[in-house]
Amino acid sequence: xxxxxxxxxxxxxxxxxxxxxxxxxxxxxxxxxxxxxxxxxxxxxxxxxxxxxxxxxxxxxxxxxxxxxxxxxxxxxxxxxxxxxxxxxxxxxxxxxxxxxxxxxxxxxxxxxxxxxxxxxxxxxxxxxxxxxxxxxxxxxxxxxxxxxxxxxxxxxxxxxxxxxxxxxxxxxxxxxxxxxxxxxxxxxxxxxxxxxxxxxxxxxxxxxxxxxxxxxxxxxxxxxxxxxxxxxxxxxxxxxxxxxxxxxxxxxxxxxxxxxxxxxxxxxxxxxxxxxxxxxxxxxxxxxxxxxxxxxxxxxxxxxxxxxxxxxxxxxxxxxxxxxxxxxxxxxxxxxxxxxxxxxxxxxxxxxxxxxxxxxxxxxxxxxxxxxxxxxxxxxxxxxxxxxxxxxxxxxxxxxxxxxxxxxxxxxxxxxxxxxxxxxxxxxxxxxxxxxxxxxxxxxxxxxxxxxxxxxxxxxxxxxxxxxxxxxxxxxxxxxxxxxxxxxxxx
Amino acid sequence: xxxxxxxxxxxxxxxxxxxxxxxxxxxxxxxxxxxxxxxxxxxxxxxxxxxxxxxxxxxxxxxxxxxxxxxxxxxxxxxxxxxxxxxxxxxxxxxxxxxxxxxxxxxxxxxxxxxxxxxxxxxxxxxxxxxxxxxxxxxxxxxxxxxxxxxxxxxxxxxxxxxxxxxxxxxxxxxxxxxxxxxx
Amino acid sequence: xxxxxxxxxxxxxxxxxxxxxxxxxxxxxxxxxxxxxxxxxxxxxxxxxxxxxxxxxxxxxxxxxxxxxxxxxxxxxxxxxxxxxxxxxxxxxxxxxxxxxxxxxxxxxxxxxxxxxxxxxxxxxxxxxxxxxxxxxxxxxxxxxxxxxxxxxxxxxxxxxxxxxxxxxxxxxxxxxxxxxxxxxxxxxxxxxxxxxxxxxxxxxxx
Numbered sequence: 001x002x003x004x005x006x007x008x009x010x011x012x013x014x015x016x017x018x019x020x021x022x023x024x025x026x027x028x029x030x031x032x033x034x035x036x037x038x039x040x041x042x043x044x045x046x047x048x049x050x051x052x053x054x055x056x057x058x059x060x061x062x063x064x065x066x067x068x069x070x071x072x073x074x075x076x077x078x079x080x081x082x083x084x085x086x087x088x089x090x091x092x093x094x095x096x097x098x099x100x101x102x103x104x105x106x107x108x109x110x111x112x113x114x115x116x117x118x119x120x121x122x123x124x125x126x127x128x129x130x131x132x133x134x135x136x137x138x139x140x141x142x143x144x145x146x147x148x149x150x151x152x153x154x155x156x157x158x159x160x161x162x163x164x165x166x167x168x169x170x171x172x173x174x175x176x177x178x179x180x181x182x183x184x185x186x187x188x189x190x191x192x193x194x195x196x197x198x199x200x201x202x203x204x205x206x207x208x209x210x211x212x213x214x215x216x217x218x219x220x221x222x223x224x225x226x227x228x229x230x231x232x233x234x235x236x237x238x239x240x241x242x243x244x245x246x247x248x249x250x251x252x253x254x255x256x257x258x259x260x261x262x263x264x265x266x267x268x269x270x271x272x273x274x275x276x277x278x279x280x281x282x283x284x285x286x287x288x289x290x291x292x293x294x295x296x297x298x299x300x301x302x303x304x305x306x307x308x309x310x311x312x313x314x315x316x317x318x319x320x321x322x323x324x325x326x327x328x329x330x331x332x333x334x335x336x337x338x339x340x341x342x343x344x345x346x347x348x349x350x351x352x353x354x355x356x357x358x359x360x361x362x363x364x365x366x367x368x369x370x371x372x373x374x375x376x377x378x379x380x381x382x383x384x385x386x387x388x389x390x391x392x393x394x395x396x397x398x399x400x401x402x403x404x405x406x407x408x409x410x411x412x413x414x415x416x417x418x419x420x421x422x423x424x425x426x427x428x429x430x431x432x433x434x435x436x437x438x439x440x441x442x443x444x445x446x447x448x449x450x451x452x453x454x455x456x457x458x459x460x461x462x463x464x465x466x467x468x469x470x471x472x473x474x475x476x477x478x479x480x481x482x483x484x485x486x487x488x489x490x491x492x
Numbered sequence: 493x494x495x496x497x498x499x500x501x502x503x504x505x506x507x508x509x510x511x512x513x514x515x516x517x518x519x520x521x522x523x524x525x526x527x528x529x530x531x532x533x534x535x536x537x538x539x540x541x542x543x544x545x546x547x548x549x550x551x552x553x554x555x556x557x558x559x560x561x562x563x564x565x566x567x568x569x570x571x572x573x574x575x576x577x578x579x580x581x582x583x584x585x586x587x588x589x590x591x592x593x594x595x596x597x598x599x600x601x602x603x604x605x606x607x608x609x610x611x612x613x614x615x616x617x618x619x620x621x622x623x624x625x626x627x628x629x630x631x632x633x634x635x636x637x638x639x640x641x642x643x644x645x646x647x648x649x650x651x652x653x654x655x656x657x658x659x660x661x662x663x664x665x666x667x668x669x670x671x672x673x674x675x676x
Numbered sequence: 677x678x679x680x681x682x683x684x685x686x687x688x689x690x691x692x693x694x695x696x697x698x699x700x701x702x703x704x705x706x707x708x709x710x711x712x713x714x715x716x717x718x719x720x721x722x723x724x725x726x727x728x729x730x731x732x733x734x735x736x737x738x739x740x741x742x743x744x745x746x747x748x749x750x751x752x753x754x755x756x757x758x759x760x761x762x763x764x765x766x767x768x769x770x771x772x773x774x775x776x777x778x779x780x781x782x783x784x785x786x787x788x789x790x791x792x793x794x795x796x797x798x799x800x801x802x803x804x805x806x807x808x809x810x811x812x813x814x815x816x817x818x819x820x821x822x823x824x825x826x827x828x829x830x831x832x833x834x835x836x837x838x839x840x841x842x843x844x845x846x847x848x849x850x851x852x853x854x855x856x857x858x859x860x861x862x863x864x865x866x867x868x869x870x871x872x873x874x875x876x877x878x879x880x881x882x883x
Contacts, residue, residue: 087610149614149617150610150614153610153613154610156668157609157613160668160672164671164672165668165669165672166668166669167669167670168671200617203617204617204620204621205621207617207621208621208624208625208628211621211625212628212629215625215629215708218705218708219712221635221867222629222633222637223632223633223634224628224632224633225628225632228632551683552682552686553686554680554682554683555680555683557683557687558686561690561691561694562694564694565690565693565694565697565698568698569697569698569701572701572702572708572709573709573710574701574702574707574708574709574710574712574713575701577709577710578710581710636711636848637709637711638709638710639709639711639714639836639848640710640836640838641838641846642838642840642846643846
């Protein structure tokens with residue numbers, strides 16, 4: 001009883017994470033719509049404002065999704081290892097401080113280097129923004145990183161304490177045959193270990209490159225090698241963004257078994273797939289540099305080959321596993337299970353344009369077009385973020401008596417179609433060779449942008465409905481059903 | 493008492509003018525030998541000194557965080573290129589070096605066992621990324637960063653930092669991938 | 677919680693003192709290197725250029741008072757230098773080209789001073805002067821023969837020269853602007869010749 005009550009009180013922190021994350025996603029969608037409208041020629045927007053929107057949209061989306069993804073991971077991982085709630089709360093605090101600094105930097109000081117803050121742009125903006133804006137943004141990102149780093153250190157510490165080492169967290173002793181498959185670490189632990197390894201690496205690289213940029217902003221006579229800076233920036237940015245889906249997928253591993261009453265077994269192939277994706281994720285960021293002819297060729301070829309292979313092991317094993325677990329299980333479809341299933345579809349489909357883009361020959365032509373946003377809007381919008389929305393419905397169902405209604409179901413369909421519309425618009429633009437990150441478009445490029453904007457409006461409305469449902473859940477659980485303890489029910 | 497005597501001995505040797513001249517003559521010896529050895533001498537003397545003030549320590553440095561922050565500020569100061577230059581020019585800065593760094597070592601002795609594993613790991617990773625940055629700065633900078641040291645010397649120092657960073661990474665990797673279950 | 681009181685107080689005190697300490701030692705987070713600190717100090721001190729004796733590339737010797745009533749744009753070099761000095765002088769040439777000719781020689785003189793008087797004799801300086809297309813009149817190259825005087829000047833202007841033992845020197849570089857009264861008034865980044873030219877022109881126009 002004590003345990004369950006403690007868990008329930010922890011849930012309020014988790015719910016806060018998710019509410020903030022989902023709300024920010026919704027607000028960032030509005031900036032996305034405004035940008036598309038401007039590109040479509042419908043809205044009059046100063047280019048400077050466009051780039052401020054671009055910066056806040058990218059930073060906000062990644063930050064919010066990572067925050068919500070962390071909540072998914074934490075919710076399930078605490079069942080297996082002993083996590084510190086204090087540090088989890090600290091991460092939220094640091095993230096909020098960081099977000100506020102970023103917002104002030106972007107909107108009050110017109111900082112607009114896009115979320116990749118590629119050196120030496122923060123310092124060299126042709127007076128579009130000043131030192132203060134750049135410092136607010138860079139330090140804000142650093143503060144955000146501090147929170148996440150603390151959280152991953154705690155996750156890593158807890159996993160090592162329980163399983164002995166991060167290698168064992170990935171199930172290496174099962175892969176090598178020292179331990180039976182039956183004793184393999186649970187899927188949640190495997191995924192959390194992977195995310196800990198890649199994100200501690202990413203955040204350490206990120207701290208180096210952020211402080212480097214800060215030094216350069218304060219003292220422009222200290223210059224750095226821009227190629228190394230780009231490497232570190234993408235080692236940070238790519239890995240951190242990529243890790244969101246690996247946190248989100250924990251929702252798949254945990255929710256589907258509860259709905260079908262079949263366990264998700266971490267077998268040897270599953271473990272090998274996760275180990276492969278761990279190491280690939282660390283090195284494939286080089287596919288962001290396929291156009292930098294000065295990069296060592298072998299790194300680029302490695303980037304290409306491993307990009308194909310990067311997500312695939314985990315994706316295949318998870319998609320197959322998800323199909324198998326659902327197949328003839330008599331699963332009851334509701335908002336949570338429906339969203340989770342759609343996320344698997346989105347992830348799978350979203351990988352295809354990524355593979356096309358990671359091919360060097362294609363990349364030279366496509367990487368600076370809207371093809372790439374097409375890829376990641378599908379992958380993130382229809383994959384990672386949907387896992388998070390699915391989890392939000394799961395949590396509200398498990399933790400309260402709140403029922404879903406017709407609006408939620410309409411929103412689900414609406415959201416799916418609209419994100420397909422948004423990404424489709426981007427992909428078509430890419431195929432038309434529309435450059436990405438351009439504030440204004442030629443008339444021939446405007447059609448798909450307007451289409452994307454309209455789809456975006458639908459997506460934003462759907463997310464609003466998701467968020468309203470979730471806020472209602474938070475209000476219901478705050479409203480004195482404290483005494484009533486929900487049992488760990490099976491939902492099948 | 494033995495480590496205490498060793499610490500005083502080390503401190504005494506570091507104070508000898510020819511040793512000061514030798515270590516401060518080379519940038520890499522200055523940054524990566526003299527400064528760490530001063531911290532180490534303080535750490536060695538630490539046990540003997542701290543034993544005499546248990547109440548005071550428990551009261552003001554109970555969770556180790558104030559002590560760790562002292563170390564963070566002092567080492568941050570010494571990572572500024574300016575600090576090294578000024579210690580050669582101004583006697584006040586040199587004096588601060590010979591008092592502040594052993595004091596940081598003392599704080600390290602007192603605080604390190606008290607802070608939690610998460611705090612330790614966080615500090616370790618932060619120094620890791622800072623040292624990587626120092627390596628990058630000193631190897632790559634097109635300008636002379638310290639007025640009293642030539643550009644080649646600063647590159648050598650950069651490679652020294654890179655070596656330390658690499659060692660820290662190897663240590664970290666073997667730490668998290670070998671079995672720790674017996675020790676915890 | 678009660679016992680923690682001292683500990684929390686100590687934490688906050690350390691943070692406050694630490695930040696104040698770093699603030700003070702970096703001149704308010706402005707100068708992280710000795711070079712930038714030196715420039716800040718020069719702006720505060722505004723040292724007077726000593727009336728020492730110069731020997732220029734035309735073999736003339738005169739005191740610095742020769743330039744009284746004119747701005748002097750200064751650099752410190754040695755001609756055997758292969759890395760930073762050529763760049764420094766090329767950029768100085770860029771500044772020189774941007775200054776309206778009506779001021780040249782009348783209101784402003786350019787002067788490159790060698791801190792290697794042993795090797796940079798009149799002939800070497802003349803060769804160096806020609807390679808930068810300077811006329812030797814409105815842009816002069818000169819050495820200071822008296823070692824003590826040279827030391828004193830370098831010290832006052834914060835120029836640090838370290839011989840590396842193979843005949844080369846490591847040294848810091850900048851454009852120095854001395855006003856008509858012989859006071860140092862600006863230390864400018866030599867990598868920004870356009871900014872330096874704009875500033876100098878503005879000062880000249882004010883007169």
